[in-house]
Amino acid sequence: MGVINFINHDGKQHVVELEVGKSLMQIAMDNGVSGIDADCGGACACGTCHIVVDTKWINAAGSVMDDELQMLEMTPEKKPTSRLSCQIKASESMDGMIVHVPEFQM
Numbered sequence: 244m245g246v247i248n249f250i251n252h253d254g255k256q257h258v259v260e261l262e263v264g265k266s267l268m269q270i271a272m273d274n275g276v277s278g279i280d281a282d283c284g285g286a287c288a289c290g291t292c293h294i295v296v297d298t299k300w301i302n303a304a305g306s307v308m309d310d311e312l313q314m315l316e317m318t319p320e321k322k323p324t325s326r327l328s329c330q331i332k333a334s335e336s337m338d339g340m341i342v343h344v345p346e347f348q349m
């Protein structure tokens with residue numbers, strides 16, 4: 244058991260239970276984290292589950308596949324550690340991970 248820290252653009256922090264095997268998007272939605280729309284339900288087709296992983300945690304988030312990368316290229320607020328939260332599967336090595344939720348989804 245561990246936690247994931249979602250931080251909204253206004254500094255509001257949501258510390259939620261890390262549920263191994265679920266996507267970070269699903270964990271956020273299940274715990275009422277605001278700012279993630281997830282319009283396509285996790286199919287890597289909408290880009291509205293954009294998050295920015297804290298630089299210390301980017302390796303724990305795993306690698307980015309081509310379809311995720313293409314979707315991120317269309318994201319106006321893209322940062323070097325941007326990811327789609329539906330494409331990150333929670334694992335025990337993510338205990339304590341910090342992710343930032345941008346002000347707007349596309």
Ligand code: FES
Binds near residue numbers: 268
């Ligand atoms: S929920 Fe649509 S791309 Fe992640």
